[in-house]
Amino acid sequence: MSDYSLKNIMNKPERLAPGHRMCAGCGATIAVRAVLRALHEDDHAVIGNATGCLEVSSFMYPYTAWEDSYIHNAFENAGATLSGVETAYNALKKRGKLPEDETFKFITFGGDGGTYDIGFQSLSGAMERGHDMVYVCYDNGAYMNTGIQRSSATPMYADTTTTPVGKQSDGKMQNRKDLASIIADHDVAYVGQTTFTSDFKDLHSKANKAIYTEGPCFLNIMTPCPRGWRYDTPDIMKICKLAIDTCYWPMFEVDHGKWKLTYEPKKKLPIEDFLRPQGRFKHLFKKGNEDLIVQFQEEVDRRWEDLLYKCAR
Amino acid sequence: MAIKERMSGNEAVAYAIRQVNPDVMPAFPITPSTEIPQMVSTYIANGEMDTEFIPVESEHSSMSAAIGAEAAGARSLTATSSAGLALMWEELLLAASNRMPLALTLVNRTLSGPININCDHSDGMGARDTGWIQIYAENNQEAYDNFIQAYPIAEDARVHLPIMVCQDGFITSHAVENIELLEDELVKDFVGEYEPEEYLLNPGKPIAVGPYSISNYAMEAKKNQEIALENSKEVILEVAEKFKKLSGRGFGLFEEYRTEDADYIMLLMGSAAGTAKQAVDEMREQGKKVGVLKLRVFRPFPAKEIAEALKNCKAVAILDRCESYNGNGGPLGSEVTAGLFRYKVMIEAVNYIYGLAGRDFTVSDAVHVFEELADAVENGKEVEQFQYIRLR
Numbered sequence: 001m002s003d004y005s006l007k008n009i010m011n012k013p014e015r016l017a018p019g020h021r022m023c024a025g026c027g028a029t030i031a032v033r034a035v036l037r038a039l040h041e042d043d044h045a046v047i048g049n050a051t052g053c054l055e056v057s058s059f060m061y062p063y064t065a066w067e068d069s070y071i072h073n074a075f076e077n078a079g080a081t082l083s084g085v086e087t088a089y090n091a092l093k094k095r096g097k098l099p100e101d102e103t104f105k106f107i108t109f110g111g112d113g114g115t116y117d118i119g120f121q122s123l124s125g126a127m128e129r130g131h132d133m134v135y136v137c138y139d140n141g142a143y144m145n146t147g148i149q150r151s152s153a154t155p156m157y158a159d160t161t162t163t164p165v166g167k168q169s170d171g172k173m174q175n176r177k178d179l180a181s182i183i184a185d186h187d188v189a190y191v192g193q194t195t196f197t198s199d200f201k202d203l204h205s206k207a208n209k210a211i212y213t214e215g216p217c218f219l220n221i222m223t224p225c226p227r228g229w230r231y232d233t234p235d236i237m238k239i240c241k242l243a244i245d246t247c248y249w250p251m252f253e254v255d256h257g258k259w260k261l262t263y264e265p266k267k268k269l270p271i272e273d274f275l276r277p278q279g280r281f282k283h284l285f286k287k288g289n290e291d292l293i294v295q296f297q298e299e300v301d302r303r304w305e306d307l308l309y310k311c312a313r
Numbered sequence: 314m315a316i317k318e319r320m321s322g323n324e325a326v327a328y329a330i331r332q333v334n335p336d337v338m339p340a341f342p343i344t345p346s347t348e349i350p351q352m353v354s355t356y357i358a359n360g361e362m363d364t365e366f367i368p369v370e371s372e373h374s375s376m377s378a379a380i381g382a383e384a385a386g387a388r389s390l391t392a393t394s395s396a397g398l399a400l401m402w403e404e405l406l407l408a409a410s411n412r413m414p415l416a417l418t419l420v421n422r423t424l425s426g427p428i429n430i431n432c433d434h435s436d437g438m439g440a441r442d443t444g445w446i447q448i449y450a451e452n453n454q455e456a457y458d459n460f461i462q463a464y465p466i467a468e469d470a471r472v473h474l475p476i477m478v479c480q481d482g483f484i485t486s487h488a489v490e491n492i493e494l495l496e497d498e499l500v501k502d503f504v505g506e507y508e509p510e511e512y513l514l515n516p517g518k519p520i521a522v523g524p525y526s527i528s529n530y531a532m533e534a535k536k537n538q539e540i541a542l543e544n545s546k547e548v549i550l551e552v553a554e555k556f557k558k559l560s561g562r563g564f565g566l567f568e569e570y571r572t573e574d575a576d577y578i579m580l581l582m583g584s585a586a587g588t589a590k591q592a593v594d595e596m597r598e599q600g601k602k603v604g605v606l607k608l609r610v611f612r613p614f615p616a617k618e619i620a621e622a623l624k625n626c627k628a629v630a631i632l633d634r635c636e637s638y639n640g641n642g643g644p645l646g647s648e649v650t651a652g653l654f655r656y657k658v659m660i661e662a663v664n665y666i667y668g669l670a671g672r673d674f675t676v677s678d679a680v681h682v683f684e685e686l687a688d689a690v691e692n693g694k695e696v697e698q699f700q701y702i703r704l705r
Contacts, residue, residue: 056525
């Protein structure tokens with residue numbers, strides 16, 4: 001990665017063609033393009049996809065935006081489906097039914113709903129069985145495709161359509177599930193948690209490791225959703241920067257069991273800075289709700305300290 | 314030369330799977346089909362076959378992985394029963410609508426609740442409208458023979474649909490009977506290599522599987538799928554003809570047993586057909602004109618052929634090993650009578666439910682059914698049109 005240059009990698013041919021129907025400023029497509037840029041140009045890929053925004057907007061019959069082979073099966077089974085594809089590759093290679101000099105990589109994308117919740121068992125099974133594949137979760141923290149319902153990835157106090165803020169409600173009551181840690185505890189080859197940075201180096205490096213490390217690998221990428229989070233769409237990179245600088249979304253990796261922080265803010269910012277630009281947290285800034293922000297901060301701090309401990313810092 | 318052996322239904326199907334040696338088999342244990350993946354795993358462990366086995370964490374994932382493998386270009390299959398099939402239900406629809414010619418060996422068991430491990434057809438019947446071809450076996454020999462015919466039917470270019478090969482849990486799957494097996498090479502030649510036209514792992518020719526489809530296209534996709542299922546009828550018969558040349562054993566959409574001059578016919582599927590045939594033999598000795606129509610192919614449903622086969626009898630007893638909770642009869646009862654009406658065969662038709670959750674069905678039960686049909690026709694006795702056999 002020492003010769004990494006954003007300009008050079010941006011000159012690689014796109015593997016997700018323009019013309020798909022995702023929203024302007026959608027984080028998911030940015031994540032997909034960034035992950036696929038880590039594929040070697042000569043390598044083929046089979047892309048899996050759980051049902052969600054990405055799937056219904058990128059492969060609408062008779063058009064597809066995917067330059068590689070692609071399979072969407074259902075909502076909850078992207079892990080199992082791609083494990084079948086990867087096993088078929090091994091079977092056909094073994095039997096001499098595929099050319100020996102052609103390499104395929106297996107990458108599947110799912111939103112947080114399809115990954116943290118309904119697809120959790122299928123993902124866990126695929127990771128535990130050790131398939132040589134990458135599962136990429138594009139985590140925008142709610143069921144955006146069906147209209148912003150809470151998932152187990154939704155942060156506490158977020159205003160969603162199934163945890164609406166009201167006289168008797170401050171939004172979602174529970175903290176978000178820490179899926180990257182849970183998958184790391186499956187003893188997989190590689191786990192990376194990342195988001196968009198100005199040079200995209202962290203994401204590129206982790207995608208490269210995930211794709212080219214043998215065995216099951218998992219990437220958790222925070223992908224802001226302007227509709228669900230209600231921030232000014234062009235501000236996506238600012239939102240991502242605030243997420244990592246407040247330590248709301250730490251960037252780390254677990255390479256064969258070894259935890260490593262890949263970014264540490266010079267100055268840890270207060271969580272308000274991340275929450276304030278987002279409409280889904282607007283109610284936290286009403287008079288009388290100060291304690292909710294304090295609680296949010298405490299949870300961020302607790303998780304950050306825990307991560308530092310895991311990374312032996 | 315045929316190999317004479319003694320095997321259970323599960324052993325026979327596992328033996329056939331070894332002979333076909335498919336590329337990929339994901340599976341999850343469930344009684345009474347568990348033995349099949351166990352036996353396949355043992356064959357693999359002993360180097361007698363080299364299928365890639367995936368020990369998945371659920372039946373939903375076994376069907377999902379089978380679809381992934383099949384789409385990738387690999388000949389795939391799985392095995393299940395009962396709740397396993399119910400959990401797969403969503404994926405059964407996707408296997409069929411994505412036109413994946415994979416195989417499922419179903420060992421029929423009742424659905425919960427109450428939880429019970431014994432045979433009835435409620436699992437297979439619950440999946441009757443998922444777009445799969447469904448073939449039912451009377452005994453271990455048929456379970457073996459049907460599995461060997463499965464891929465040539467499913468993979469035919471006119472069909473391209475998944476196929477479910479069914480046998481009765483415990484009664485067939487675990488009971489050991491005599492069987493004639495074919496030599497490995499003959500089976501291999503008969504089934505042939507899987508050569509998909511388009512598949513995910515075709516370098517330089519990528520494909521996309523599983524689109525979102527707007528209403529402008531989705532209805533035609535569904536109709537095309539229906540046409541493929543209709544096409545499978547002639548393919549099933551063609552494959553059966555070829556199989557007869559190989560094995561000497563003939564198969565149709567159904568088997569007609571002593572029906573040519575029969576006044577009273579019992580229509581049923583699966584292992585109970587053997588019991589019914591015994592009753593027919595005994596009653597024929599007393600000069601009663603009775604016969605059995607054993608349905609082999611439930612999907613596609615051969616309504617026209619059944620109507621033709623029943624048109625000269627006086628009454629038919631339609632036996633369902635499944636309650637469908639529609640308040641009007643079992644699945645076979647509904648479909649057979651609908652077929653008779655469509656083809657204007659207006660005979661007495663009584664629907665019986667039998668054998669749920671492993672309840673015995675005996676020769677005397679079958680005799681009683683035939684006698685009741687005769688009583689209705691000959692003495693004008695009013696017979697309940699939808700009733701249970703051996704209900705306590």
